[in-house]
Amino acid sequence: MRAMDGMSATGGVNAVTDVNAAGSLSTAGGMSDVNAAEGLSTAGGMSAMSDVNAVEGLSAAGGVNVASRPVRMAVLGAADIARRRMLPAMTRAAGVEPVVVAGRRPAETGRLAAEFGVEAAGDYETALLRDDVEAVYLPLPNALHAPWAERALRAGRHVLVEKPLTTCAADTARLQRLADERGLVLMEAMMFVHHAQHEEVRRLLDGGALGTPLAFTAAFTVPPRDPGDIRYRADLGGGALLDTGVYPLRAAQHLLGGDLEVLGAVLRCGDEVDVGGAALLVSPRGVTAQVEFGFDRPYRCSYEIRGSRGGLLLDRAFTPPADLTPVARRTGLDGRTDDLPLRADDQFAALLRSFARAVRTGERHGDAAASLAQARLVDRIRETARRVPA
Structure with missing residues (x-):
């Protein structure tokens, strides 16, 4: 390279x-x-x-x-x-x-x-x-x-x-x-x-299916990579925050809004880059968001929203295959659960269709603001995080 x-x-x-x-x-x-x-x-x-x-x-x-x-x-x-x-x-x-x-x-x-x-x-x-x-x-x-x-x-x-x-x-x-x-x-x-499952989750949330939103948790973690992997290279922009951390951060923005505030963060640091971490954020309405990321722990790829009337858990949130029918698990206040099948979708093709429409029509649909808000959250986590050895 x-x-x-x-x-x-x-x-x-x-x-x-x-x-x-x-x-x-x-x-x-x-x-x-x-x-x-x-x-x-x-x-x-x-x-x-x-x-x-x-x-x-x-x-x-x-x-x-x-x-x-x-x-x-x-x-x-x-x-x-x-x-x-x-x-x-x-x-x-x-x-x-x-x-x-x-x-x-x-x-x-x-x-x-x-x-x-x-x-x-x-x-x-x-x-x-x-x-x-x-x-x-x-x-x-x-x-x-x-x-x-x-x-x-x-x-x-x-x-x-x-x-x-x-x-x-x-x-x-x-x-x-x-x-x-x-x-x-x-x-x-x-x-x-761009996957349809997240719009369905947001419709449930906006429609009051969970009551008043209270807390959001999300994680994208993967096992350690080969020592020569460029994710471990600081000069190439490596590190878990930029690699897997942006997924749960973007999910929090997508469902809670872009004006999140970082309350605290921890980064586990290796020789050159962070290899894992977590952050606590809050929305203007007081909804907390806890995000976990890293390539130093077992695989997790999910988020959960908890509200005054129950919770909703979505697994394979960030990497669903195109032929997978996603299932959201809803939990009521009585502890009973039911599974809600969501629509299968090809998120790579959906992204490309959105890009093509933006090129041909000029429609942007908030993607620029979302990317900038995400970048600012990453900067803030870097600035405020407590760093601990991996």
Whole structure:
């Protein structure tokens, strides 16, 4: 891999170093292809959408038939998540069409391109500057999100970036401002919020099925990775907070609102990065949110809402397979439970449909505000957390 040493908080790059780490900063899959970025400008501010609670997942149906004019996309990086999840979704989602995959390893990139019937490029710059490319998807290590997103935006391309959009709120705000100024879409690939199950949960919550919301808990934890995994690399933007922590944080925002306050946090720190942690947050109405994250403990992927009339538990909250029928378990005040089947959905395809509609219609539906609010929560947790040795 080619990684960036000495990256500034605003996405600048000071040096390039080769690494051979395996793995990914995206929990959905490993990443094998990292490329170099040059120093980029850091001007900007922020202009974001205001409704974090707006529906973030959209179907292809509506006033514009996105399938009739698909968004032509370049994939910058032969990452495992691109191979296993995003490229297959691109082939079945209405509204997008992959045309090229770029990667540093020619043989690997060529195999990936052949598998999905697209062209291969030996470097990212060549791919994003192609005349037939309208948008790029960036499944790169976290520290490379900001510089390559900026480069793509300045080249006039719409951008879909793996989560987290950047490693800090300042970079997120700066890039959102740049996208707004140029009339381009910049979207974070936080795919789980596009799954229909969360809208069904929110309808139950808003409809009073649980009474007055009182508490929310969520966890996304996975067992330890291989020691060479780039999640353990500070210079590549590693760490559990950015890797798995953003999922329960975003779920809390999605269901409780974007104006959450961090009351306290703990980060368990390894040699370079945090490997686990927890945080306590509160909404303006006094609803508490406890989130747990890490890659140092058994697998958990769930959230639970408790209210004055009962509770609701959703398992496989962040990584449900497309053919899985989700089940929410409701518990009453008497302790009795019943299972509520929810609708199966393909969250990767739903994300791509939402991105395509944003490109074709300009509809943003609060995703920019949600990404910025999430980045600010991450910053606040970093600033206030008590750090303990792992």
